Amino acid sequence: MDAQLLHDWIDTQRWFGGKGRPWHVAGVEQLAELRGDPSPVRLVVVSLEYDEVDLDAAGGQRRQQEAYQVLASLRPEPAEHLGHVLIGESDVDGRHYWVYDGLHDKEATPLLLDLLKQGGTSGTVSATALAGVARVPDAASTTVLGGEQSNTSLVFGGVGILKAFRKLAPGVNPDIEVHEALARVGCAEIATPYAHLAGRWHVDGVEVEGDLGMMQEFLSGASGGWELAMVSVRDLFAEADLHADEVGGDFAAESCRLGEATAKVHAALAEALPTQSWGSAQLQAVADGMLGRLREAVRQVPALEPHADALARKYAALAERTDPVLAQRIHGDYHLGQVMRTAQGWRLLDFEGEPAKGLDERRRPDSTIRDVAGMLRSFDYAARFQLMDRPRDPQLEYRADEWAERNRSAFCDGYAAASGRDPRDDGDLICAYEADKAVYELIYEARNRPGWIRIPLGAIERLAAPATA
């Protein structure tokens, strides 16, 4: 397939993380042909290389490489209904095709479903079917989820959802690993995993193996945590003379239940996967990592500079802690967009960890306080998001503070009730992890949504301010 065509298409996709940096296609490798003539469907890995040269630890020059998954649906005739997902026209194996993004092609996606349901292999792709996949109907209709996603998710027959990973990495994908481990210990606060896909491709001439996708139970009728929080804040702003606990859409009881569900998942993770006890050396390493991210963020967002010393002191306090910290597998990128409320309770989604981190780092044990801090930051985001496009209004800002505080506190209450340990008792940890998350968000917003930078910057100003008696 034509490399320039793939380049120009990938460069415009929401799931492509390298926008704005020059890069080129280094190779296109076919892993499997799911259907042959006359309209082949091929699962390919596009390897790309960034043009800028980095220095590696030994001072050598190297270029960063990445691999992306594409399901290419090759049609000998143009398909008008797929015009919005056309990759382009290309000559392949001596024939002319219109090439489409097969994950959006309802004639191509059933081939993936068949493979997932049957298990077994096709080319270098292997499918592992788990118990629940039998519930997905054979002739399932497919819907592609819209929205801001780092991957592409397909809903089959309203019963199963397949997340096809776009950016691939050799090794075990944490989302699959964690879902399987949690299902094994009977954790109820997740969507049951149904099947997964792995494949083999080459990096620098060496064959590697990695995960391509996971199918799990589709939580039908569930509502997203972020959307529910938005409704609650909207109701509060509509009656700004009332307190957060007086309006109909009060969210505190849900936040408390979310805290409980979070604590249960943390307990299940500690049961299912290895844990560590961190002493001062490990805490120093964590503080160093946070400091490194802070320095990088100051380089990218100069408005952070005046607060950098104060944040660095919070990280130093973490390293001075004398009590050991239990480290275990955690969610890693926890926020209101990663949880859904079903009729039975909250469910946690997407255990992939922070997309910007490498796979090894994402699989490393960490303090559960990283997740708690992530969700506390998310309550702050939810409270302030609807103030973004309005003229400044001190009354609404006051209400937003109140909403954030009420729900942050309810979440910690729920977490404490279910775990027997109140996260607020670990003030030094919470403070350092919350600051680190806000710094991550600052970089994320600068790259993706510059208009939102005020939210994490405001949090950093508050966290950096000297404590008042």
Ligand SMILES: Nc1ncnc2c1ncn2[C@@H]1O[C@H](COP(=O)(O)OP(=O)(O)O)[C@@H](O)[C@H]1O
């Ligand atoms: N099991 C599920 N049931 C219903 N909806 C889901 C399920 N998993 C994910 N979703 C929906 O898809 C969105 C993106 O899923 P997520 O796993 O976070 O993907 P990504 O890693 O691409 O961000 C979620 O916010 C949710 O709306």
Ligand SMILES: O=P(O)(O)O[C@H]1O[C@H](CO)[C@@H](O[C@H]2O[C@H](CO)[C@@H](O)[C@H](O)[C@H]2O)[C@H](O)[C@H]1O
């Ligand atoms: O869900 P992803 O794994 O893609 O996470 C990334 O994008 C999130 C935004 O969609 C980002 O979350 C930040 O914005 C949220 C509101 O949109 C807010 O609830 C979160 O608290 C805030 O961190 C996330 O950080 C990023 O990794």
